[in-house]
Each structure stands twice: as C-alpha cells, then as structure tokens.
Amino acid sequence: MRCGACCAAFRVAFHWSEADDAPGGTVPVELTQPLRNHERAMHGTDSTDPHCIALRGTVGESCSCSIYALRPSPCRAVQASWENGTADPHCDRARARYGLPLLTPVDWIESGN
Numbered sequence: 001m002r003c004g005a006c007c008a009a010f011r012v013a014f015h016w017s018e019a020d021d022a023p024g025g026t027v028p029v030e031l032t033q034p035l036r037n038h039e040r041a042m043h044g045t046d047s048t049d050p051h052c053i054a055l056r057g058t059v060g061e062s063c064s065c066s067i068y069a070l071r072p073s074p075c076r077a078v079q080a081s082w083e084n085g086t087a088d089p090h091c092d093r094a095r096a097r098y099g100l101p102l103l104t105p106v107d108w109i110e111s112g113n
Contacts, residue, residue, distance in 0.1 A: 004063025006078050007055040009094035012042040014072040026070040042072070060100045082108045 016022060016038055019029040031053050032040040043053040054071070057063035065071055081091040081103040092102050 002063060003080070003095065003100065004055055004057060004059045005094035005098050005100060006091060007052040007063070007065065007075075008050060008059050009097045010045065010090070011050055012045045012052060012072060012074050013039050014041075014074055016040050018072045020070075027072045028067060028070065031067065059098050060095075 013035050014027070016034075017025055019025045019027045019032055019040055021029040027040075027042075029040075031043055033043055033046065035041040035046060044051045052065075054065050054067045055063060056066050065075070078090065079088050081087045081095075082105045085105075087102075095102055
C-alpha cells in the first residue's frame, strides 16, 4: 500500500467476530467501535470525513497500514485499479476524492507489479 486514499474515503464496517476479542478474530478491538447489530467499524471511518485510525502517512504520498497483517475483511478485499487487470470503481472514487490521478495499466507495469 502506498496511496492510502481508500483508507481515508470509506467506512470500514465488518462483523464483530473479526475483532480480537472474539475467538479467531485478528483486528485489535481497541481500534474499532460498535456500529450496528453484529457490526464494528474501524475508528475514524464512520464519519463524513473518514480516516482510518490504522493509516499512517500522508494520503497520496506514502502510506501504510499499522495493522496490515491483522486488517479486517473489507480492507483485504480492496484492490487497487488494474492490480488484477481491471479498473476498480472504489479505488477510482477514493483517488478522485483526494485529487489523485486514476491508476492505469501502465502504472502497474512501471511499478514492477
């Protein structure tokens, strides 16, 4: 992860059992908040100006997730546009929110991915 726009553009909601206070859960519960029945959200993402508490760095420049190996399923499902050969509308929308250019297939070739 380098961009971080998706971590600062959307609510990250997931089943409560993904938090580490449940058997087999991995997401640090102290970084979450109750949302709806059976759901939690990453702190900072359930607002009109979301920004995940686990995001470190500056969006669009250099970012990382402080809990990358423990991140919830919605974060694991995020794909950067062209990462798998197709554009991703969520990635495109998040990047546009921060005035970042949309990724192209050439970006993946040039990055060595």
